[in-house]
Amino acid sequence: MRAIVQATAMSSRDAGAGARADVAALRAQMERMQGRRLDVPVLPVHPALASLLPGGGLRPGAAYSLPRSMSLLMALLATPSSSGSWCAAVGMPRFGAEAAKALGVDLSKLVLIPEPGPRWLAVTATIADVLPVVAVRPAGRVPDGEISRLAGRLRERGAVLLVQGPWPQAEASIEIDQPDWEGLGRGHGYLSRREVTLRSTSRRWPNQRRARVLLPNPQGGISSAPEPLAALEPQREGAASVRGGDSGSTAAPPMRAVG
Secondary structure, three states: OHHHHHHHHHHHHHHHHHHHHHHHHHHHHHHHHHOOOOOOOOEEOOHHHHOOOHHHEEOOOOEEEEOOOHHHHHHHHHHHHHOOOOEEEEOOOOOOHHHHHHOOOOHHHEEEEOOOHHHHHHHHHHHHOOOOEEEEOOOOOOOHHHHHHHHHHHHHHOOEEEEEOOOOOOOEEEEEEEEEEEEEOOOOOOOOEEEEEEEEEOOOOOOOEEEEEEOOOOOOOOEEOOOOHHHHOOOOOOOEEEOOOOOOOOOOOOOOOOO
């Protein structure tokens, strides 16, 4: 009987060791296929954005696809830059330093290249060799071969690429939906905050993820939106809201400039 118990215990240990070996082999195969390690620490982001990103942050060696929203881009740059990581923005002449500072970006850790010219992709790759976070707005279509070479460069250097537009094999793609501005009176006044829904898709999870955030909040930064906002703050008499994206599309009475 004792021999049988010992044999069973050895068999259980062997099975456990075999399972761990299988898991290790599968992880190694996935890392070879994806070209990056899965256990690499991520760069931190604001807590309101963490649930939208695999691993809760920006993974070194990965690219992310974003909408053409400066506020979202600045919000993603804020925590890495304030934590000491150098960041760059390429091909964004309308990148506003004052707005970036309000959203938490450390301007002393930011490099701006507003007009990189027709060789913007080469400029982006060069910057990714020396800085850990690079944001770019593509100026044209990129051949598949160039994308693959840049992806290899990102993995080798451990840099993060934030792309304003579609990007093949992105770690995650984020979109903005249902924007709602507040702060207007009867066609005049100051905009105080914008509430938006952020939707994220990734190869690392089966379903789309969503987060409702204030971008910007009344202090000019980013924060999670109260739930439900409409129930907590009923619309005051005579108040109006504006719906639209960063482009400024509106659906409210005409506004006039003040101040």
